[in-house]
Amino acid sequence: MLHPNIEDDDTFEPINSTPEDFNPSDTVSSFLSNTAYDPARLHPLAGLSSGGGLDYISLEDDAGPIPGAQGGILPSRGWSDDLTYGTGLTYITGLSMGGAFGFYEGLRSSPSPAIKIRLNTVLNSMTRRGPFIGNSAGVLALMYNGVNGAIGRARGTYDPLNSVAAGALTxxxxxxxxxxxxxxxxxxxxxxxxxxxxxGKEAVL
Structure with a gap:
């Protein structure tokens, strides 16, 4: 590249913008050596041991102000947990019991001893009894836990009397x-x- 202000002059040499003693590898090595590089910091969980660590759910810290709110067999932070766990567990239990009853009913009421006909009867009976009992039990549990939580909030306490009243209303x-x-x-x-x-739960606990 020639100097922009001089034209047709052979006495000027092209300007070299790079020093003669410049070595790119030395520069890169110097940069890397002066930088604190720790591969462990690239891990997604890096730094947890030096600070606050992982945040775990503490049932004691999240306990509600209403007395008796934590008095369950399973760990619970309140009626919302009871609503979720109770409904799911009751639905699965009802579905299993209904399926077992349908299996027994299908074996007894099969119109033919042939394997295919008996299997078809058993499957039909299980799919009829299982979902019906499971859905009914799930709806009852959903209503019971919702009413029980509302009564506990209104009374300001959770005790067996709430459960009896919630069961009657449900x-x-x-x-x-x-x-x-x-x-x-x-x-x-x-x-x-x-x-x-x-x-019974209160006596056991």
């Missing part, structure tokens, strides 16, 4: 479309079951 509401007699019977049965569960 059973009556679940069978409310079948008439007063059916609703009352269902409410009484659910209240008794809820009382046995609540008082």
């Amino acid at each position: 059973g009556a509401l679940f069978k409310s479309t079948a008439g007063l007699r059916a609703a009352g019977s269902a409410g009484g049965v659910c209240a008794a079951l809820a009382g046995i569960w609540a008082f």
Whole structure:
């Protein structure tokens, strides 16, 4: 490259912008040697041991102000956890029990001893009984835990009396479309079951 202000002059040599003693490898090596490079810092969990660490759920710290809110068999932070775990566990239990009952019913009511016909009858019975009982049990658990949580919030405490009242209201509401007699019977049965569960759990714990 010639100097821009001089034209047609052979006495000027091209300007070399790079020093003669410049070595790119030396520069890169010097840069890397002066930089604190720690491969461990590239790990996604780097730095957790030197600071606050991982944040774990502490059930004691998240305990609600209402007395008795933590009085369950499973670890729980309140009625929302009971609603989730209770509904899921009850649904799976009802589905399993319904499937087992359907299996037994299908074996007994098979119209033919042939393997294919008996298998078809068993599968039909299991798919009819299992989802029905599982769905019904899940709805009951959802209603019970919701009502129980609302009663606990209103009373300011969680005790077995809440469970009995929630069971009675849940059973009556679940069978409310079948008439007063059916609703009352269902409410009484659910209240008794809820009382046995609540008082038994309190005695064990």
